[in-house]
Amino acid sequence: MTSRPELHQQYDIIASLQPALHVPQNCNYENPDSLFRALMHPPHDVGGQHDVPVYYEEKEEEEWELNTYVTCEVLGWKGIWSAEERRRRADNDLGYTLYLGMPYYGRWIWSAARMLVDKKHISLTELLDKIAEVKSRHEKK
Amino acid sequence: MADKHSHAGDDHDHKAAPMVEEITDYEVLEIAVRELAIEHGLFTTEDHRKFTEWAESIGPAAGSRLVAKAWTDPAFKARLLKDGTEACKEVGVDWAEPTGVGTPSDYTNFRILEDTPTLHHVIVCTLCSCYPRPLLGMSPEWYRSTNYRRRLVRWPREVLAEFGLILPPEVEIRIEDSNQKCRFMVLPVRPQGTEKWTEQQLAAIVTRDCMIGVALPRPGRTADVHPVHEARRPVHSASEHGKAAE
């Protein structure tokens, strides 16, 4: 091992080589109480769960992240939603996989988009058309 | 905290911002949502600009000034302990800004947590990342992480040790899990050796980490040092987060 970064990278990769015992699921007929409780548990309630020491990082803010923060707050300012609704959506409704897998501000903008569609401010088709249009605008010519 | 992760002059694996060509999915989604919201009259470009201006103006310097003033002015400290939100106005922070009724996420219920030689506070929001933005600016990435939020409430001394802060068992560590509408900041104990210092000198050693409670202020310590993950397309005119008042 010639460098520390390579050692740390190896630690990360080796940590991901964990035994996994998957329980195949196909429309369970029943859930034991403890599993029901765990399934109903709001994902954002993480206090006391086990985790490992990590190197705590700062992160330089992306332009899109600042814009996301402002958009979400301005939507609150204008009465379209409240911060509490945002937290419900961005920290819970989206489920464990998206909660743990998406970037912090990714969940913010996802929940804003979902809220606008849910509350009929925009239609889903409008959103998807707009996304396609923004993408094509930025395509390399 | 000692400078255990220097960036100056070494060949540390620092990701230089790459030449950005492709737009990311999140960048696309952000633009789409903003443009649709404006097209549908939910808010105006001016609204967005005005709030952006406020977001870029906040930073930990205000918190540093608040602590320095509390250290040097006992009557102010008494007012701060009695009504935190109101006392902030004396250091130029109005929690009602920029909407007039507070930001949607930060509210207007600020409470200062006063440390003593036998009581040390440290703040977390286990449920999300509630943070006193008007006083400290944007929260650091690690504060938002599930890792910090999982561990601090149950293993506070271990987590603080990772920040370089070890306190004797006689000192009560009090974790504040900021889970509702109150917003908190730590008023650290004024360190020895600063008795004749000006407010400005004092503010310079009160860094953001001291006001969250993961560091103690001391003479000579004027910055929080953490590794920095650089942005691909950073905010151009962002204030420097994490710096104490000059």
Place this chain on the structure above:
Amino acid sequence: MKKNETLRTPSTPSRFKVGDRVQVRDMPNMFYTRTQNYVRGVTGTIAACTYKDLIPEDEAFNYDGRLEQYYIIRFRQKDLWEEYPFDNDTLQTEFPDRWLDPLETGQNRKK
């Protein structure tokens, strides 16, 4: 903030004051809560009365009307975590009135 329905129930009375011993209720958990798993069923002390506001389970769904007193509760870390080794450490967190049960002590119990 525009809401489709208002349920203008008067604010519920604030039952507790600083120093009262209270236990966090373990209400059923579905969709949303801000009452953490790790405090449920645990006894603490009222450290402060803060403000009256909507409860999070209502506000998150734009359900308007019921205002409750919020309190900051202080717990001993040893009461929250059975393996916790340090005697003096504490934790504070905040709840609206409905999440708390009064603890019957010799002083509180009606004769």
